[in-house]
Amino acid sequence: MSGKGILEIRWHGRGGQGAKTAAQLLAETAMDEGKYIQAFPEYGPERAGAPIKAFTRISDEPINLHCGVSNPQIVVVIDPTLLDAVDVAEGIPEDGILLVNSDQSPQVLRQKLNFRKGKVYTLDATKVALETVGLPLPNTPMLGALLKAADLVSLNKIEDKLTEKFLKKIGEKKTKGNIESVRRAYNEVQAG
Amino acid sequence: MEKKGFRDIPIGGLITKAGSAEDYNTGSWRTFKPVRDEEKCIHCLICWVYCPDSSILVSEGKNVGFDYKHCKGCGICAKVCPKKCIQMVKE
Amino acid sequence: MPDTAKSTIKALTGDQAAAEAMRQINPDVVAAYPITPQTEIVMTYSQFVADGLVDTEMIPVESEHSAMSACVGAAAAGARTMTATSANGLALMWEVVYIAASTRLPIVMPVVNRALSGPINIHCDHSDSMGARDSGWIQIYCENAQEVYESIILAVRIAENPKILLPVMVCQDGFITSHAVEKLSIFEDEQVKDFIGTHKSNFPLLDVENPVTYGPLDLQDYYFEHKRQQSEAMKNAMQVIPEIVEDFAKLSNKTYGFIEEYRMQDAETAILALSSTCGTAKVVVDGLRNKGVKAGLVKLRFFRPFPADNIVSSLSKVKAVAVLDRSESFSNRGGPVFSEVRSALYESENKPLITNYIYGLGGRDINTSEIEAVYNELQETIKRGKADKLVNYLGVRE
Missing domain, CATH: 3.40.50.920 (Rossmann fold)
Incomplete structure (x- = not known):
């Protein structure tokens, strides 16, 4: 049982790759569009490089649930090396979405993960990040790819949010790079 | 003295009157009291410096006696007196 | 969620919600030591202090025992005083937690509930604050970040009410609430300022014209009466809290019951x-x-x-x-x-x-x-x- 009308997303990443930030950016953007939200990481004995999970909940109604997410409609894998380490498809329902940062095609990944139903999307987000931001931080391009896979919030709103959050912190050049990475990801993500 | 009920005392264990310790007759604890030989006393006031109960009475720079209401008879004044002019005498 | 025309929507974690309430309360003194999962409260609040957004004298102490001791001193001096802690930090405060309550100092302390060691663990349970249930503090438990925010504001009025004068713990679930971002409705600074009013201690230690003694030895003759006063204050709290909550409802359109x-x-x-x-x-x-x-x-x-x-x-x-x-x-x-x-x-x-x-x-x-x-x-x-x-x-x- 889950709360009625709540969209749940699970993010897989490694400590330091921005899974928590991505989960929060999406939630905050949805909030700006009038939704109720939750975004929370799963904390263990974390340090840079360790596999971590983060979660986003989005709903039209206030969200009362305060338990973990076990059946996310969408799973986003930010680091391709996690595919061998974590069961990223765990708990995804049959009509769910699996989005992976990978240079492989959705078809190949579907086979590899034995994920038969639902939709699979892939994007080489690390490459996009390196070419736009100049840093191997695939979390923002994965946000762009996610918006193509699921119409959660508008692309413009995500760009506004990135500007709001990043401009002061990382400067105009890198902020523009991040926005460019979101747009490219949105256009280049492959479905299958 | 009749003790007050919980409604009639300040909360939090506060003592709201300053210097209330003065009302407490600690002089009654004494078994030996200090007695000064006024002839020998040079008014160096070392006793006044050492007295833990502020019981050496001083006026115009001179030792003028003891506050027997608060002196507990500890004997420190007698001990530190360089002229040995303070004797501890049984009450 | 208050839908008053004056509220602002913000995405905050439970810890940030606590810090935001503290910013609007703008206490005179905050003495605190960081501990997971409370850390973000102290971190965020220290930033507010550094940025000059509050007038608070922030005391970065060397332990929680010192934190609560500094709070006791500050509150006795007449300052509106706050701190925050979790688990082992609360345990280290223990001795002074009781002193704060028995000295009737209206300190407000967000507690981010975390399991007490051992085995050592940083995640949520209520063993820390439940252990302090007999310390004489008022305890509020919050379901979500919005409640955390509002309860801390409420707590100031409850703690400082002359019929109560007891310290208040505002508890939230470690990580589950403290580290989850939620949608919050935040009052205007002026609304909070008006609601909490100014703090006036009856016996401020800094009032040298009217000197008082805090914390004297209290033996067989009066200790019991002072504990009985604490019980009475807790009974008064049952009467007075609904009045404060009613007043708060004018601000939030929300009525918090017991x-x-x-x-x-x-x-x-x-x-x-x-x-x-x-x-x-x-x-x-x-x-x-x-x-x-x-x-x-x-x-x-x-x-x-x-x-x-x-x-x-x-x-x-x-x-x-x-x-x-x-x-x-x-x-x-x-x-x-x-x-x-x-x-x-x-x-x-x-x-x-x-x-x-x-x-x-x-x-x-x-x-x-x-x-x-x-x-x-x-x-x-x-x-x-x-x-x-x-x-x-x-x-x-x-």
Whole structure:
């Protein structure tokens, strides 16, 4: 049982790759569009490089649930090396979405993960990040790819949010790079 | 003295009157009291410096006696007196 | 969620919500030491101080024992004083926590609930604040970040009320609430300022014209009377808190009771719980209601003062109740909440069947199916006419 009308997303990443930030950016953007939200990481004995999970909940109604997410409609894998380490498809329902940062095609990944139903999307987000931001931080391009896979919030709103959050912190050049990475990801993500 | 009920005392264990310790007759604890030989006393006031109960009475720079209401008879004044002019005498 | 025209929508974690409330309260003194999962409160607040957004004298102490000691000194001096802590930090404060309450200092302390060591653990349970239940502090437990924010503002008025003058802990679930971003409605700074008013101590230590003595030795002749005063203040709190809450409702359009009843009107089974678990339980109740099961929930907001009458009148309506405790008392007779709820029901003519579930220790997640299983067992309890066990352990591997 889950709360009625709540969209749940699970993010897989490694400590330091921005899974928590991505989960929060999406939630905050949805909030700006009038939704109720939750975004929370799963904390263990974390340090840079360790596999971590983060979660986003989005709903039209206030969200009362305060338990973990076990059946996310969408799973986003930010680091391709996690595919061998974590069961990223765990708990995804049959009509769910699996989005992976990978240079492989959705078809190949579907086979590899034995994920038969639902939709699979892939994007080489690390490459996009390196070419736009100049840093191997695939979390923002994965946000762009996610918006193509699921119409959660508008692309413009995500760009506004990135500007709001990043401009002061990382400067105009890198902020523009991040926005460019979101747009490219949105256009280049492959479905299958 | 009749003790007050919980409604009639300040909360939090506060003592709201300053210097209330003065009302407490600690002089009654004494078994030996200090007695000064006024002839020998040079008014160096070392006793006044050492007295833990502020019981050496001083006026115009001179030792003028003891506050027997608060002196507990500890004997420190007698001990530190360089002229040995303070004797501890049984009450 | 207050929908007043003047509120602002913000995405904040529970810790940030606590810091935001503190910013608007703008206390004279904050003395605090960081500890997971409370750290973000101290971190965020220190930034507010550094950025000049508040006038607070921030004292970065070397331990929680020092934090509470500094708070006692500051509050005695007449300053509006706050701190925050978790778990082992609260344990290290212990001695001074009691002194703050017995000296009747209106300190407000957000507590981010975390399991006490050992084994060492950083995640949520209520063992830290439940251990402090007899310290003389008022305790509020919050379901979500919005409640954290509003309860801290409320707590200032409660603590400083002349008929109460007791310190207040505002508890939230470590990580579950403290590190989850949620949508919050934030009052305008001026609204908060007007609501809390200015703090005026009756006997400020810094008033050299009227010197007073704080913390003198208090032996057989008066100690008991001073403890009796504390009990009286806690009784007064039962009378005064509803008035403060009513005043707060003008600001927030929300009335906080000592307890919150959820779909209890015609309920046959009920769970009584604290904090974030109540949110998850509400979802379960909705699901069961859709299936025609008459389930309800009682959320205990205040554990101190203990609202026995409210609990009894609410639970007397149901046939079976499960009390959920997120801490263990090792009495073999249930957790602290259960013991007190069951005791409160002793004289009640319409006693429900009652059972206890210890759950969620050390951050163990409690999900909807586990809560649903509790409601199902309550149905069986009604059929049997008795609870199978006095104490159950929910979500532990046998």
